[in-house]
Structure formats: C-alpha cells, structure tokens
Amino acid sequence: MRKIKAAVFASGTGSNFEAMMNDENLACEIVLLVCDKPGATVIDKANQYGVQTFVLNPRDYDTKQEYESNILITVRELEVEWIFLAGYMRLIGPTLLEAYEGRIINIHPSLLPNFPGKDAIGQAIRAACKTTGVTVHYVDEGMDTGPIIAQKKVEIFPNDTEETLKSRIQEIEHALYPEVINMVVGLVELEEV
Template sequence: MSKPKAAVFASGTGSNFQAIMEQPDLACDIALLVSDQPVAKVIEKAKNNHVPTVIFQAKDYKDKSAYEEMLADKLIKAGVEWIFLAGYMRIVGETLLKKFEKRIVNIHPSLLPDFPGKDAIGEAFRAGVNKTGVTVHYIDAGIDTGPVIAQAEVAVLPDDTEETLKKRIQRAEHRLYPEVINHLLGK
C-alpha cells in the first residue's frame, strides 16, 4: 500500500525539513518542497534528498490568490494530500486553506497562544519566562491561531542566551514534528 503524499513549505535553512526526511518509517512520502525564497538553504537539502522543488517569488504574481492557485495546481498534480509548514514565512491564504482544509499543519517555536508571529523565541527570551516550547497546530486564517495538535515544553535556563534557547527549541521541534506527522497519518 502506498503512503500518502505530502509537501513541505519552507523559507529558510530547512532544519525541520531535514528532520522530517531523516525520520525512519515516515508515514508519508515527501513529494514536493515549496519555497518562496530562491536562495533558501532548504532547496539544497531537498536536492540532496531527491525531493522535487517548486520555487516562487510572490512579487512575480499579481496577488496571493494567483500564486496560491499555481501552487495548488502543482500540489494536486503531484498527488499531495497534506502540507507541512516548516519555517514558511508567508501567511497561507484562502485558496490553499479551502483546497487543503484541515490538512495544513505548522510548527511554531513557542507554547501557543503565547508568542505568536515571527520572533517567538526572542519575545519569550526577553519576556523572562521560565518555560517556552514548541507547538504543532493546524493552520487557519489567523497567524498561529489554528487548533493545537501537540506541544512540547522547553525550559528557559538561568544561563541561557537567545541562541542557546533557540538550539534547544529546534531540537524539540526536530523530535516533535515527525512524531506528529506519523500520528496524524495513522502510524
């Protein structure tokens, strides 16, 4: 029996993409990497893992709907059933939300609803909290507001710097995200 196909959307280095690819017995096949950054390091990781890529720049399209229609077409042609966001720095719009309803998942470096948005680790560190963590959640029309699937706590240690905290949060992400993917897809 063949595994369901998924796409990973990423804009940066691709550490979560790589963690997903290294997961033994992943419950899905990663059929595509989608990136909105033509020079993102994740693209090289996709090539090294023999994953086809779709690279686009939003500025080349008249609006979000136009590039999301293009993406939806490519995803459907590739047989993609699930989308996993891994450091994708764009807000997903209505076009993809409708076509992949309840099948778009994101990982965020905080214990949502605390510290949504782009600088979650920095905000948590500057706020002086004693714990933060990682959240895997479904995407909705808001920013980091979709229903939570799973969370993992990460302690903020007295001698932490923002960088040491970030490294521990990333280790938690790399453990949690592949586990959640397998759970969601019934493995």
Template sequence: MKKIAVFASGSGSNFQAIIDAVRKGELEAAISLLVCDKPGAYCIERARTANIPTFVFNPKNYHSKADYEQEILRLLENEKVDFVILAGYMRLIGPTLLKEYQGRIVNIHPSLLPEFPGKDAIGQALAAKAKWSGVTIHYVDEGMDTGPIIAQERIRLEENETRESLQQKIHAIEHKLYPAILQVLLTKGEVISGKKACTY
C-alpha cells in the first residue's frame, strides 16, 4: 500500500474526500501526513479529527522556499512517503521537492487545463464567458499548472451560471474524480485518459 502526503492551504474539502475514500476502502493508500502552509486553515482540523499527523508552517518564518521544502522533505523521507498529493495547496512546488518526487506529485485544478491556469480558475472561466469548464488532474512540474495531464472531466456552464453554482459543480466532480484516479494511479501506476495512457 502506497503512503501519501497531502498538501493543502484552505478548507480541505478534497483532503476530506481522500480521507473518506480511504476509510471506505475505495482508495488503497495510507495518509501519512498533512502539510499546510496556513496556520489556522480548516484542513488542519480535518487531519486532527482523522488522527493524521500534520506539519503546519508559515513560509515567512523561513529564509527561502528551499529552507522550508528541505524540512518538508525530511518529514516525507522519515515517513517513507511514496506520493505527494496537492489538494488546494496554493504554492508552487520548488526544485527541492520536485527533484526527489519527480513524477510522484499530483495536483487537481478546477478548469480544463491548459485553459485558466493559476488562481481563481472559476472566476477566469466566468469572466471569459466560457461554455465549458471542468476539472483536471495532472502531474506537477516547475510551472504553474503546466504538468502532464492525467485525467479531465468537463461540465457545461449555464447562461445564468454564478461563482457559487459553478463551484458546487466543480466540487462535486473533484470529490469523486480525485480519489478514483488516485486509486488507479497508486495501485496500477497507469491512468487511461481518453486515448492517452499516463504512466509513472
């Protein structure tokens, strides 16, 4: 069984979906650690409720990204973590972690990448009056939401779509798709997305 660490910065609804999937036996993984860069974020409470160890840090207390990523890396190595799963982690992963976990860091993003990368993808889609949006699961590289795509699921935007209604639709997809894709990825090492097979 693969060991995973989840990185989150906010409420952690995708983190909770992963926790629930593990509990139900739908995701064969052990959650070894939550890493959070926002002291006071609700994802920390979710981890405590589920008895998952946490590492909470304030980046301002470090001289550089390399410094705090080095500390994170030591924790990941101590726990023998196989995969890093980003679930609303609002920082770019730096070279320190990328080097050691190349091809083993996965992210979920609320748009059909390469459209609407970066922050506020939902707001970007609404501002562009897009007809379609959705969810993308991808490997992480040095760019912002530029890594190889593993899987996508799309949804049509209604004419009267609001931020709240689109966010609900996105979350409904994320909370099912992420654990399902992770299950295949962690147990088989291969995900079929359309005509492409993404492997590590």
C-alpha cells in the first residue's frame, strides 16, 4: 500500500521534524520541508534526511496570497496530501486553508486555549501555572484556535526554567505528534476504502 505524502512546515531547529523522520512507524512519507527562515537549522536536518526543501523569505512577496500560492504549486507538484506545522511561526492563510481544508495540523507547547501564540512556555511560567502541556490541533484561520485532536499535561516544577520546561515539553511533543499523525492519516485512509 502506498504511503500518503506529507509536508512539514517549520521555522526553527526542527526537533519535531526530526522526531517524525526518526519514527519508523510513521503512517506517511515526509516528502517536503517548507521553511520561511533561510538559514534555519531545520533545513540542514531535512538535507541530512534527503527530504526536499522549499525555503522562502516572506518579505520577497507582496502579499500572503502570492507567498502561499507559490508554496501551493510545490506541494501540489509533489502530491502532498497532509501538512504538519512544527514550529512554523506564520499564520496559515486562506490560499492553503482552502486547498488543504481539514488536512493541516499543528503542535503547540501549551494546553490550548491557554497561552496561544509565541512564548507559550514563558507565559505559563510567568503565570505561575502548576501544569502546562502540549496540544495537537487542526489549523483554522485563527492563532492556535482550531479543533483540538489531542493534549498531554506536563507538570511545572517550582524550580523550572523556560529551558528545563521546554525540554520536558519537547519530549512529550516528539512522542505525541507522530502518534496523532498516524491516527489522523489512518482515519482518512479508512474513510477512503
């Protein structure tokens, strides 16, 4: 049976991208990395795994639509069926949302709806929360507002720094994201049979 093709969109170090690539049981094939930050570490990781990269600088485009239309051409050429956001620091606009409705998911380092957007880990520490966590959700037009697929709690210890908490959150992310990907991709396969 052929594997479903997927693209990962990332802007940073690519730790979740790497976790997907190292998961031998991943129910799809990652065929493309889309990155909006030339020079991001994730690009080197994609090259090491032999995954095609598409690196764009959003400042080179007059509009979000033009930027996303360029991405859309590439993902369609590669027959990408799912998009997984992994530390992609841009809101997805209507061009990609319409083309991939219900087939874009994101991972976020908090228990949404708490602490959407940037610096979720720092926000949780500053708010003196006892727990935070990880959320995997479908992407809609809002910032971390799409329907939640799965969440896992992570305890915040009194002596936690952003770095120690981030490390524990990433450990959960690296296990949870591939698990959720297998679940959603599997559901789609079952529906198509």
